[in-house]
Each structure stands twice: as structure tokens, then as C-alpha cells.
Amino acid sequence: MGTAFSFDVRGGGERRVAAALDAAAAWLHHVDEVFSTYRPDSEISRLAAGTRTLAACGPEVREVAALCEAAESDTAGWFTARYAGGFDPTGLVKGWAVERAAAMLASAGAEAVCVNGGGDVQLHGGPWRIGVTDPLRPGALATLVEFDGDALAVATSGPAERGCHILDPRTGRPPAAGLASLTVVCRSLTDADVRATAGYAMGPRARGWLTALRGTEGFAVAADGTTWRTPGFAA
Numbered sequence: 001m002g003t004a005f006s007f008d009v010r011g012g013g014e015r016r017v018a019a020a021l022d023a024a025a026a027w028l029h030h031v032d033e034v035f036s037t038y039r040p041d042s043e044i045s046r047l048a049a050g051t052r053t054l055a056a057c058g059p060e061v062r063e064v065a066a067l068c069e070a071a072e073s074d075t076a077g078w079f080t081a082r083y084a085g086g087f088d089p090t091g092l093v094k095g096w097a098v099e100r101a102a103a104m105l106a107s108a109g110a111e112a113v114c115v116n117g118g119g120d121v122q123l124h125g126g127p128w129r130i131g132v133t134d135p136l137r138p139g140a141l142a143t144l145v146e147f148d149g150d151a152l153a154v155a156t157s158g159p160a161e162r163g164c165h166i167l168d169p170r171t172g173r174p175p176a177a178g179l180a181s182l183t184v185v186c187r188s189l190t191d192a193d194v195r196a197t198a199g200y201a202m203g204p205r206a207r208g209w210l211t212a213l214r215g216t217e218g219f220a221v222a223a224d225g226t227t228w229r230t231p232g233f234a235a
Contacts, residue, residue: 001032001094003118007101010125011111020108024101024115031097034060037088048086064089064096071194078198080169095155095193098122102189106151120155120196122189123147130154135180135221142221143229145185153189157182157196158221168201178223179203185233186216 005028009017036042043061046052054065068081068089081089094117102115102122112125121130126148134142135158145154158181167174184196195216199206210218210230217233 001028001036001097001117002038003094005098005118006116007105008114008116009105009110009112012109016108017105017110020105020110024104027101027104028097028117031060031093034058035064035089035093037090044087044089048088054087064093067096067190068092071198075194075198077169078201079194091197092190092194094118095120095122095153095189095191099153099189120189120193121153123152123154124150128152132156132183132219133181136225142181142227143183143219145183151187153186153192155184155189155192155196157184157200179206180221180223180225182206183219184210184216185218186213191216 007021007024009021033039034042035044037044037048039045043052043057047054047057047061054062065081065087071079071092072081079091081087081092098115098117098120099122102113102124105113105115106124110125112128113123114128115122119133123130128147130145130147131141132143132145132154133156134140158179179200182196182200184192184199186192186195195210195213199210199218202209204222206218206220207228207230210216217230219227219229219233221227
């Protein structure tokens with residue numbers, strides 16, 4: 001998927017957890033083979049080329065397509081996987097894949113799990129302290145997320161690491177108003193990834209939108225270096 005993945009796993013039966021770790025790594029490679037927009041033989045590339053229909057794709061592709069459709073509805077179109085008449089689920093599939101990989105490890109009995117896919121993190125157990133990079137000060141942290149519980153996800157969107165790759169779906173251009181990064185915290189990394197992407201595209205209006213979402217909090221760094229957070233983020 002064009003990024004680095006890491007696993008931090010503690011506790012549980014050594015053999016079961018080791019087997020689950022192998023399975024989780026294999027799962028991520030499988031997702032890359034199926035969904036990569038850079039592999040001409042991937043199912044997503046074949047869809048884009050018109051040589052395969054969605055109905056003929058594997059169950060994972062149909063599942064992700066349904067999740068993308070729901071995400072577009074839930075975000076009033078600020079998230080979309082439809083580009084120039086094609087289908088590109090890149091904004092959702094990484095979070096979905098990491099969430100499932102983490103669940104494999106937790107189900108195998110690991111007491112604490114952290115799977116990090118390019119800075120988007122799914123947690124189980126703990127304790128954990130997750131640093132959120134300051135997009136305007138390389139090497140510095142903008143904030144910390146601390147957790148010790150059942151499940152939590154942390155996703156950050158912005159141009160600091162990969163350049164401008166999130167577009168305003170209404171204009172097809174980079175968002176006009178002012179966020180350097182947006183971090184979203186909720187239970188599911190699939191949801192956090194989508195909401196961070198959509199919220200970054202929204203710009204400042206994301207604050208009210210995230211505040212209204214149950215079980216979801218946000219932290220933003222504006223282009224001028226100021227920050228804002230939703231009311232429950234500190235907790």
C-alpha cells in the first residue's frame with residue numbers, strides 16, 4: 001500500500017499469537033494484491049480498466065465497495081471512492097485492513113495490540129501512548145493519545161507526509177481552507193480513516209461535524225499553527 005506497517009504485540013499464548021501475527025501479515029499482503037492501484041493485475045486495477053465487473057470481484061472488494069458507499073452517505077459526499085467515473089477505495093481500505101489485522105491478534109489472545117499502518121493506528125488493550133506528529137514542526141509531537149481498554153483507533157489526515165493527496169470532492173482541487181492535519185479518534189479504524197479524510201476535506205467546519213458524531217473525537221492543527229479539539233478529546 002505504499003507505506004510501512006508495524007506490529008506491537010504483548011502477552012497471550014506465544015504460539016497462538018505468533019501464528020496470528022503471520023496470518024495478519026499475510027492478510028495485509030493479500031489486501032495490497034487485491035486493492036493496489038499500482039498493480040495492473042489487482043482487482044481494483046481491472047475494475048478501473050473495465051476488464052472486470054464488481055459482481056465478478058472477490059467478497060473483499062464487494063464489502064469495501066459497500067463500506068465506501070455507506071461512508072459517502074454518512075459524510076454527505078465529503079468522502080467518496082468515485083473518481084472520474086472509476087472506483088478507488090484508497091481512502092478507506094488501509095484503515096479497514098489494519099483494523100482486521102489487529103482483530104486477528106486480539107482474537108488469538110494477545111493482551112495488548114497496536115497495529116500501525118502509515119501512521120493510522122488500531123489499538124486493543126494497553127496501556128498505550130500514541131504520539132500525533134506536528135505537521136508544521138518535523139520531529140515534534142502536536143499531542144498524545146493515551147488508552148488502556150477494549151479498542152481504539154487513531155487516524156490522521158493531511159499533506160505533511162505524502163504531499164497533497166486529499167481533494168475537495170466538490171471542486172476536485174485541494175481543500176481551500178486551512179487545516180495542516182486532522183486527527184480522529186474512535187473505536188474503529190475503518191471509521192476513523194474515513195472521518196479523518198472527510199474532515200480534512202471539509203476544513204474548519206469539520207469541528208462541528210465531528211462533535212456531533214457519537215463516540216468520535218477530533219484534534220486539528222490549522223495552517224497557521226493554532227489547534228482545536230472537540231469537547232471530549234482530552235478525556
